[in-house]
Amino acid sequence: MKQHPLCTDCERESNVLGMPIPAGLKREWAAIETRRQFLGRSGKVLGWAALASLIGDRGPRGNVFAADTKQGLANSQAAPLLAPHFAPKAKRAIYLFMSGGPSQIDLLDYKPNLAAQFNKDMPDSVRGSQQLTGMTAGQAHFPIAPPHWTFRRHGETGTWVSDLLPYTAKMVDDLTIVKSTNTDAINHEPAIMLMNTGNMNAGKPCLGSWLSYGLGSMNDNLPTFIVLQTKVNTKENNQPVSSRLWSSGFLSSQYAGVGLRSGGDPVLFLTDPDGVDREVRRQMLNAVEEINRQTLAEVGDPETNARIAQYEMAYRMQASVPELVDLSQEPQSTWDLYGPDAKVPGTFAYNCLLARRMAERGVRFTQIYKRGWDMHDNVTGMMPLLCGETDRGCYALVTDLKRRGLLDDTLVIWAGEFGRTVYSQGGLTPENYGRDHHPRCFTTWMTGGGVRPGISYGETDDYSYNVVKDPVHVRDFNATILHCLGIDHNKLAYKFQGLDQKLTGPVPASVVQGLLA
C-alpha cells in the first residue's frame, strides 16, 4: 500500500527487496510490482486522458486547471492568451436581477387602450391555447386590469414611462429597452434558472461563471464574479433566491459567484483572530497549499486547484474587501445621487454603490438580486414599495458610471425572470388587482458598452400578452450579453457529458443585432 501524503502515522511500506530472502523470490516480486505499478499508473493515465478530452481546449480558457500549477503553466505556453473572441465593447457587466417577475404593464410597456377596457374579459384569441399557472387556470374570467399609474413621455426619445419610475424616466435616453423578451417557463424556479444559466434544470453554469471562465479576472484581489443580495423586505412576496443561480455547474468551482452578505460584515471572519498576524496567516496558508498540492499530485482532482485558488483569494480579500466596502471616502455627490438608503448596508441603493466600486476595481461581473416582485395580489400596494426601493438605485448606478467614464465599457442589465399578465389574478377593483406570471413577453433593459442607447426594441400586442415584432428569447438575450463582452456564444463551449455545453443551450440562439450600438 502506498502511503497517502496526509497520513503520518501509518506503517511504512515494507521494502521487499531489502529483506533477507532468496534472489529468485525478489525477482518475482519485482516483476509483480512492476506490473502492478504499470496497471496502477495506466489507470491514472487513462483518467487524465479522459479528463483532458472532457475539458478540451475549445473554450478560450483552454486548459482549465493548468493555470495554477507550475507544470501547467509551462505546458500552456503554446496556447493563446486568455482573451475574448473579438474586441469587446464592454469589459464588465452589472446585472440588476429583479427576482419575482416585475410587471411590464405597470412599468415600461405602455398600452394606452387598456384603460377603456377595465374589467372586460381579455379575448380568448389573445391567450390561445396557453396553459396557465395553477393560480389562475381555474379563473372563470380574465378581467383586464389597466395599469393603476399614469404614463408620460420622457427624454429626447419620448419614451413612455410609468410614474412609478421617476428616476428611470430621467435616463430613458441612455437605455436600450427590450419589450419583447420572452421565456419558456411560467414558474419562478425554472424561469430564473433559465434566465441565469440558460437551462431550467439546475447544474449548468450561470452567465457570471461563463464570463469568468471565458474572460478571466481583471483583479486578482477580488473575485471575478460577485453576487450581492438585497435585504429582504418582509412585506413583499419574496421568492427564494439560491446559490444555484450563481453556481459554476460543471465548470471548476473557482468560477462560481462569490456572495457578499447583505448585513453585518460583507464577508465573515475577514479579520484575523487575536494573536494571528498576517505573517502567521501566510505561513499557515503556505503549509495548507503544500498539502493540497500533494493531494493534487496524488488524486489529480482539478477541484483541488480550485480550493488552493480560493484559499489564496480569501487571503487577498482580507485586504481588498475592507477597502472595497469602506465608503468613508465617497464624496458628497455620491450621497446626493444614490440617496440616503445607500448608507444602509444591504439596501438596493447600497448594493448599486458597491457595484460601481467593484466596476472601478475590475470585478468582471456583479449581480445584484432584488426579491419581492412576485405580485399575485395588491399590486397597487406593492409596486410603489418595490419601485421606491430600486428606481433611484438603478438611476444612480447608471448615472454614476456615466459621469465617471465607466459606462463606456460596462454593460448594465435590468431584468427579471418573466413578466406579468394583463388580466387580474383574483378580484379586480378600481383600486387594486393582482397579476399572475407571464412568460410570453416581459420588458428588460440594458445600457452601456455595446448596446444602442435610446431605443425600444420589440413590440407586444395591445394586451402586452404576445410579442408581435422582434421577439428576444432568453437565449438571444444572453447571446447578446456575451457578444457585448466580446464572446461568440457558439464558441464559448465546454465539453461535458458528451456535449459541447453552452450558455445558450443546444437550440440555435442569435445575437440581437438591433440592440447593438
Next chain:
Amino acid sequence: MTLGRTASSNAVKPATGKRGVRRAWIAAVTASVVVVLLPVLLRLDGRPHSELEHFFGRFHVLAVHIPIGLLVLVPVLEITARYRPVLREAAGFVLALAFAACAGSAILGILLAHSAGETGVTVTRHLWGGVVLTLSVLACLAVRPLWLSFTAPRAYPLALTIAMVALVWTTHLGGSLTHGDHYLTEFMPAPMKKLAAFGSSGSAPAASFYAMHIDPIFQSNCVLCHGANKREAELRLDSYTGAMSGGKDGAVILAGKPQQSLLLQRVTLPASDKHFMPANGRPPLTSREIDWIRAWIQQGASQSATSLAGVNLPEEAKEPPLQPVGDYSALVAEIRAMQAGQGAKLLSVSNQPSDGLILSTSDTGRNFGDAQLAQFEKFAPYIVEAELGRTAVTDACFDTLAKFTHLRALHLEGTTITGAGLAKLAPLTQLTYLNLSGTQLTSAAAAQLSSIGNLHHVYLFNTPAQPTPAAGSSPSPDGSK
C-alpha cells in the same frame, strides 16, 4: 412563316409516340395541380417549419434561373423560326423544358416560403405570380399544337405574351425579395431616375433634410400602411411627391402651416384618440421626430433644403479608424508570466493579436507608480488601453505615455495628477477616451485637452476643472465633452 409552322408540326409528331405524349401530359397536368394546391395546403403562417423542407426550399433561389432562361428563349426561337424553320421544333422542346423547370422551381419556392416562415405582400404576390406563370406556360403547351395546325391562330401568341408578362412581374418581385426594393434604381443616374419615377416618387437630393431626417421617420413609422404595399386612406408616404399629394382627405402637409397639416395633427393627438397615428398601437413618434417634422413643414416642407433654422442635429462623433498593432507573439511568454503573478499585467483585448493589449493595474493600487509604468515601455506599441486609475502615477507619466503610440483609452481616474504636461499626449492620434475624473486636474491643464485631436470621451467629474452643471439640473451626467 406558314411553311415553317407546318413543317415543324409534321416533324414533331413522328418523333414522340402517342402514349409518350399522353404520359407527358398527365405528368404536366399533375405538376400544375400540385403547384396550385400547394400554397393552399401549406398556408404561409409566418412560422418556420421543417428544416428538411427549408433545405430543399433554399434551392429555389438557384433553380429559379433555369425557367427564366428557357422561357425567354421560347419567343426568340419562335420568331427566328420564321427564317430558320428547323428551330420551330426546338421551340416546342424548350417550352416543354421550361414548363418542367417552372413547375419545379415554383414547388421549391412554395416550400421555401412556407418553411422559412415568410409572409408579406411581396412574398404572397411572388408566390401567386409563380403559380400564374406555371399555369400560363401550361396553357402555352396546350394551345401550341392548335396554333401549329392553324385551328386557333391567336391563342398561343396570347398565352405566350401572358407568360412573358407573368415572368417579368414574378422575377421582379423575386429580385425585390432578395435584394430589396430599390436595388435596380439605387444607382440609376439622376435624370433617368426622374423619368423612371413617373411623377409618383421624386427623389430628394441625398443630403437634404427631408432625405436625411424626415423620410427615415416616415419609412420606419408610416410606410408599412401608407406605402407601396398598402395604401391606407390612399396616402403614400414613401416618397416626397406621395407625401405632398396627400390622400383621400386631401393634402396632409401644408407647407408653412404645421398646425393645419393633417399629418402633424394626427401624430400629436392623444394616443387614445382613434385618429391617432401611427395606428394600431404602434409606438408613437418621439418628441424629437415630431419637432423635426413641425420645423420642416414650418419652413416650407422643402425637398431639397439641407438644413433648418432652429434644428440642431446631433453631430456624429467620428472615431478615427483603428490602427492594428503589430505582432507581439515574441513577448507572449513574458506577458503570460506577468499574468500568473501578482501586480500590473497585460491582458489581450481579444484573441486577435492585432487588437492589442490592455495594461491593467487594478491589483496593484498605490504600488504602481511612474517607475513601474516606465517598465512597460517595451510593450508600448502594443498597448491600446492603459488602466492607471487609482495608481500612484504622477504628471511625469505623460512622458512615458507619449510613447504609447497606439493608445486608444487612458484611465487616470482617482490619481493625483494635475494635468501639467497633458499636451505631451498630443501625438497620440488614436487616443479617443481619457478619464481624468477624481483627479486634481486644473482648469488650465484642462485647456490643453483641445490639443489632443481625436478625443471624444473625456471625463472630468469630481475635478477642479469640472464644468459646473447647469443650474437647476439635479445630479446628472456631466463632464463628458
